[in-house]
Amino acid sequence: MADATLKLACLNGQAEIFHSIQGEGVSTGCPSVFVRASLCNLHCIWCDTDYTWNWEGTPWQHENDAYPNYRKFKREEYLTELPVEDVAAIVAGYPCQRVILTGGEPLLQDQAWQALMQRLLAENPAYYFEVETNGTQLPSEGFDQLVHQYNVSAKLANSGNAKELRRRGEAMRFFARSNKAWFKFVIASEDDLAEVEELIAEYALPTDRILLMPEGRSEEALQQRRLWLADLCRGRNYRFSDRLHIQLWGAKRGV
Numbered sequence: 549m550a551d552a553t554l555k556l557a558c559l560n561g562q563a564e565i566f567h568s569i570q571g572e573g574v575s576t577g578c579p580s581v582f583v584r585a586s587l588c589n590l591h592c593i594w595c596d597t598d599y600t601w602n603w604e605g606t607p608w609q610h611e612n613d614a615y616p617n618y619r620k621f622k623r624e625e626y627l628t629e630l631p632v633e634d635v636a637a638i639v640a641g642y643p644c645q646r647v648i649l650t651g652g653e654p655l656l657q658d659q660a661w662q663a664l665m666q667r668l669l670a671e672n673p674a675y676y677f678e679v680e681t682n683g684t685q686l687p688s689e690g691f692d693q694l695v696h697q698y699n700v701s702a703k704l705a706n707s708g709n710a711k712e713l714r715r716r717g718e719a720m721r722f723f724a725r726s727n728k729a730w731f732k733f734v735i736a737s738e739d740d741l742a743e744v745e746e747l748i749a750e751y752a753l754p755t756d757r758i759l760l761m762p763e764g765r766s767e768e769a770l771q772q773r774r775l776w777l778a779d780l781c782r783g784r785n786y787r788f789s790d791r792l793h794i795q796l797w798g799a800k801r802g803v
């Protein structure tokens with residue numbers, strides 16, 4: 549695995565690796581280093597990292613198509629391939645051992661992440677790895693042994709993906725059984741709750757590890773949804789997740 553490389557999101561020639569505060573899910577507030585993979589097997593219409601997959605020449609639709617200046621992305625500008633040793637050196641340069649593997653869909657690069665995690669753990673066994681995944685990809689055994697936490701954001705109909713793409717039984721059954729998995733659903737309207745409950749029933753998801761998070765790429769959009777969603781969480785006994793990084797820094801990359 550010595551020559552493993554990671555395909556990462558790229559802006560102005562720099563791989564998207566940054567030190568911030570976890571803004572979503574059960575570890576919200578924890579200082580964390582984020583490593584953002586390029587490539588995704590889904591194409592959510594409200595995706596806030598569309599520069600990891602919405603390439604020129606692809607047919608995918610995005611809510612941003614409504615903006616006259618929105619353009620699909622040039623893959624060669626927005627994807628960079630970096631040796632795992634280089635990624636490890638950048639991550640190890642931050643004084644922080646919580647590392648979030650995100651994307652895009654990080655599990656499309658299972659083997660290379662294993663090499664990265666092994667390298668970091670060899671330097672410091674205190675590393676703690678969280679994975680932000682869309683829940684469609686089955687992790688390998690080797691990957692699973694190295695990971696501490698899965699933040700599984702299974703996509704609902706509101707994402708605009710065909711059901712056969714976004715709902716993969718084998719992967720969901722794996723995460724449902726894993727005691728490292730938390731389930732974070734992106735909620736756009738109250739109607740989405742029926743689908744969440746269908747998923748909980750179908751896969752026997754642990755109800756004490758479910759979070760509902762408002763959909764929104766701006767503070768204004770989040771503000772419109774967080775009050776009714778918080779009420780709904782209280783009523784049905786689910787955890788609420790905000791998007792703290794948007795509240796703090798807005799719709800910016802690298803924070």
Ligand SMILES: Nc1nc2[nH]cc(C(=O)O)c2c(=O)[nH]1
Pocket residue numbers: 568569570571572582650651680793803
């Ligand atoms: N601060 C911060 N928290 C996050 N939690 C999940 C993120 C993601 O994009 O996967 C994210 C992100 O991009 N920034």
Ligand code: SF4
Pocket residue numbers: 588589590591592594595596597598600601651652653682703
């Ligand atoms: S699964 Fe995540 S990265 Fe992929 S399109 Fe949806 S929101 Fe974006």
Ligand SMILES: [Mg+2]
Pocket residue numbers: 596597
């Ligand atoms: Mg994000």
